[in-house]
Amino acid sequence: xxxxxxxxxxxxxxxxxxxxxxxxxxxxxxxxxxxxxxxxxxxxxxxxxxxxxxxxxxxxxxxxxxxxxxxxxxxxxxxxxxxxxxxxxxxxxxxxxxxxxxxxxxxxxxxxxxxxxxxxxxxxxxxxxxxxxxxxxxxxxxxxxxxxxxxxxxxxxxxxxxxxxxxxxxxxxxxxxxxxxxxxxxxxxxxxxxxxxxxxxxxxxxxxxxxxxxxxxxxxxxxxxxxxxxxxxxxxxxxxxxxxxxxxxxxxxxxxxxxxxxxxxxxxxxxxxxxxxxxxxxxxxxxxxxxxxxxxxxxxxxxxxxxxxxxxxxxxxxxxxxxxxxxxxxxxxxxxxxxxxxxxxxxxxxxxxxxxxxxxxxxxxxxxxxxxxxxxxxxxxxxxxxxxxxxxxxxxxxxxxxxxxxxxxxxxxxxxxxxxxxxxxxxxxxxxxxxxxxxxxxxxxxxxxxxxxxxxxxxxxxxxxxxxxxxxxxxxxxxxxxxxxxxxxxxxxxxxxxxxxxxxxxxxxxxxxxxxxxxxxxxxx
Numbered sequence: 001x002x003x004x005x006x007x008x009x010x011x012x013x014x015x016x017x018x019x020x021x022x023x024x025x026x027x028x029x030x031x032x033x034x035x036x037x038x039x040x041x042x043x044x045x046x047x048x049x050x051x052x053x054x055x056x057x058x059x060x061x062x063x064x065x066x067x068x069x070x071x072x073x074x075x076x077x078x079x080x081x082x083x084x085x086x087x088x089x090x091x092x093x094x095x096x097x098x099x100x101x102x103x104x105x106x107x108x109x110x111x112x113x114x115x116x117x118x119x120x121x122x123x124x125x126x127x128x129x130x131x132x133x134x135x136x137x138x139x140x141x142x143x144x145x146x147x148x149x150x151x152x153x154x155x156x157x158x159x160x161x162x163x164x165x166x167x168x169x170x171x172x173x174x175x176x177x178x179x180x181x182x183x184x185x186x187x188x189x190x191x192x193x194x195x196x197x198x199x200x201x202x203x204x205x206x207x208x209x210x211x212x213x214x215x216x217x218x219x220x221x222x223x224x225x226x227x228x229x230x231x232x233x234x235x236x237x238x239x240x241x242x243x244x245x246x247x248x249x250x251x252x253x254x255x256x257x258x259x260x261x262x263x264x265x266x267x268x269x270x271x272x273x274x275x276x277x278x279x280x281x282x283x284x285x286x287x288x289x290x291x292x293x294x295x296x297x298x299x300x301x302x303x304x305x306x307x308x309x310x311x312x313x314x315x316x317x318x319x320x321x322x323x324x325x326x327x328x329x330x331x332x333x334x335x336x337x338x339x340x341x342x343x344x345x346x347x348x349x350x351x352x353x354x355x356x357x358x359x360x361x362x363x364x365x366x367x368x369x370x371x372x373x374x375x376x377x378x379x380x381x382x383x384x385x386x387x388x389x390x391x392x393x394x395x396x397x398x399x400x401x402x403x404x405x406x407x408x409x410x411x412x413x414x415x416x417x418x419x420x421x422x423x424x425x426x427x428x429x430x431x432x433x434x435x436x437x438x439x440x441x442x443x444x445x446x447x448x449x450x451x452x453x454x455x456x457x458x459x460x461x462x463x464x465x466x467x468x469x470x471x472x473x474x475x476x477x478x479x480x481x482x483x484x485x486x487x488x489x490x491x492x493x494x495x496x497x498x499x500x501x502x503x504x505x506x507x508x509x510x511x512x513x514x515x516x517x518x519x520x521x522x523x524x525x
Contacts, residue, residue, distance in 0.1 A: 002450035006365055006461050012469050013370055019472040020325035024333055026480045028525035030280060031287050035513065037067050037199070037504040038285045040080040042250025042292070043517065046131040047084060048095050050217060050255070052203035053103040059203035062099055063251065066109050069102075073110030076506060079514040085124035087112045121514060128516040132295070135257055139297045142260045145228060149237040152185045153375075157439050158403050158411040159239070161377070162428055165190035167209030169219040173226040178425045180230050180238055182432040186263065186410065188241040189223055191215045196246025196275050197500055201255065211422075215242050215252055220259035228260075239263060241301065244289055245271045247501045249282065253289035257296035263342060264293060268330075269323060270303035272484065273492045278502035279481060290334035291521040300336070301410075302327045305346030305379040307490040313348040313383070314356075317363055318467035319489050320345055321370070325472065326480075328371065335522035338373035342410055346379035347399045351391075357398060358457050364406040365451070366461040375409025378402075382418055389416040396431065400438040405445045411435065 041063040049066065052059040066084070070076045075083055087098055090112045101107035114120075152159055162184040164175040169189075176187045190212035195202075205218040213219060220242065227238040244252040244264035256264055268286035271277035293300055304320045304327070311319070324343050331341050345367050349356050367376055381395045396414035403411040413431045415423045423431075451458055475483040481496040
C-alpha cells in the first residue's frame with residue numbers, strides 16, 4: 001500500500017509533545033526565579049542604550065557599563081529597567097542625555113539617589129511600553145518593504161540559503177550581491193569564530209574577523225541596506241540571517257530587530273553543548289531573545305544539525321527529534337508561531353551506509369510531517385566531505401533533491417569546495433546553479449510519488465519516532481539538566497553550574513524585580 005505521507009503514529013507524536021511540554025516546565029521554573037546580565041543588557045538595548053565608550057583602545061558598550069555599575073552597587077536584583085527609570089527621574093533628563101552621561105563617566109547609574117518607588121515603577125512601565133511599540137513599528141516597516149517586492153516564500157519551494165564569511169562586512173556585501181544575482185534567497189553572515197563567548201557585543205562596523213564577521217549593529221545595518229537596495233534590481237525580497245546564540249542572545253535579538261533582520265540562529269542547546277556556555281545562563285537568555293523575535297516577526301533557526309557532527313548520524317535521529325520537540329516548546333512558550341520556527345536538521349549520515357539515501361529521505365520527510373507549518377532548515381552534508389569536489393557536488397545534488405521532494409523550508413547550500421577553503425564567489429555560483437536546476441526541475445515532485453507503508457523508509461522513520469519517545473521519557477525521568485550531564489545529546493556532558501557565563505546569572509527578588517516585557521510580549525510562562 002502506498003501513501004502520500006509516511007504512516008507515523010500520531011498518538012506517539014502527541015505523547016512526545018506532551019513530555020516535551022513537561023520538560024519545558026522545568027526550564028520555565030528556572031526562568032521565573034532568575035535573570036542574567038545578558039537579559040538585562042537586552043532590556044537596555046531595547047530602551048535605545050546602544051552606544052559605546054572608548055576604554056583601553058576599545059569600544060565598550062554602555063549597556064555593559066550600566067550593568068557593571070548596578071552589580072557593583074548591589075542594585076541589579078531590581079532589574080536594569082527600574083534603575084534607568086530612576087536615573088531619568090532623578091536627573092530630569094532624556095535617554096540620550098543619560099547615555100552620554102554614563103559614557104562620559106559623569107553619571108554612575110548605580111549611585112543615583114533612589115526616587116519614589118511607585119513613581120519609578122510607573123515610569124519604568126511607560127518606558128517598556130514605548131520600547132515594545134517601537135519593536136512593532138520596526139516590524140511594520142519591514143513588512144512594508146517586503147510587500148513591495150516579490151517574496152520567494154510564496155513560490156512554495158525551499159528558500160536557498162547561502163553563507164558569506166570573509167571577516168570584512170564590506171567584502172561580505174560584495175559576495176552577498178554575487179550570490180543574490182545567482183539566485184540566493186537568504187544571505188547568512190557567519191559570525192566571527194568564538195564571538196558567542198564574548199560577554200559583550202562589539203560596536204560599529206568591522207573589517208577583521210576570524211572565520212566570519214563580527215555580529216554588530218553596524219554590520220547588521222550595512223548588509224541590510226545592501227540587500228534592500230538589491231531587492232528592486234532582482235525583483236524579489238532577500239532575507240538576512242545572523243547568529244543569536246552564546247552570551248549575548250537577548251542583545252543580538254534586540255539589535256537584529258532594530259536593523260530589520262529576518263532570521264536568527266537561536267538555540268541555547270548549541271551554546272551549551274558546543275561552546276560550553278552555562279546551561280542556566282543561556283536558557284534564560286534564550287527565552288527573552290525568543291520573545292523579542294516573536295514580536296519582531298523574526299524566524300529562529302535551531303541547531304540540531306550540529307548533533308550529528310559528534311555522533312553517528314544514523315543513530316542520532318532520536319536525539320535530533322527529541323531536541324526539536326523541546327525547541328518547539330520553548331518557542332511556543334515565548335509566544336512564537338510555528339511559521340517562525342525554522343527547526344534544524346541535516347543530511348549528515350555516512351555515505352558509505354547501504355540505503356543511506358533512503359534513510360535521509362525518511363528523516364527529512366518525518367521532520368516535515370511532524371512540524372508541518374515550520375519553515376524547516378535542512379543543512380547540507382559537511383562531515384564526510386574530504387576535499388574531493390566531484391563527490392561533494394554529487395552529495396549536494398542528492399541533498400537538493402531530497403530537500404525538494406520533502407518540501408523543506410530552507411536549504412543551506414553545500415559547496416563543492418567544502419573541507420578545502422572558505423568558499424569563493426565562483427564556488428557559490430556553482431552551488432547555486434546546481435540547486436536552481438534541481439528545484440526548478442523537480443517542482444511538484446512530492447505530489448507525484450507515495451511511500452510504501454510497509455517499506456524501508458516507513459519503517460526507519462517509525463523507529464526514529466519510537467526511539468525519540470523512549471529518549472524523551474528518559475530525559476523527563478532524569479530531569480532535563482541531569483540528562484544533559486549524562487550525555488543524552490551529541491555525546492557531550494555539561495553540568496548545570498558549569499560552563500562560561502555562570503557568574504552572570506542572579507536570583508531575582510520577585511517582589512521588587514521589574515521586567516514588564518514578559519507580559520507585553522506575550523510570554524506563556
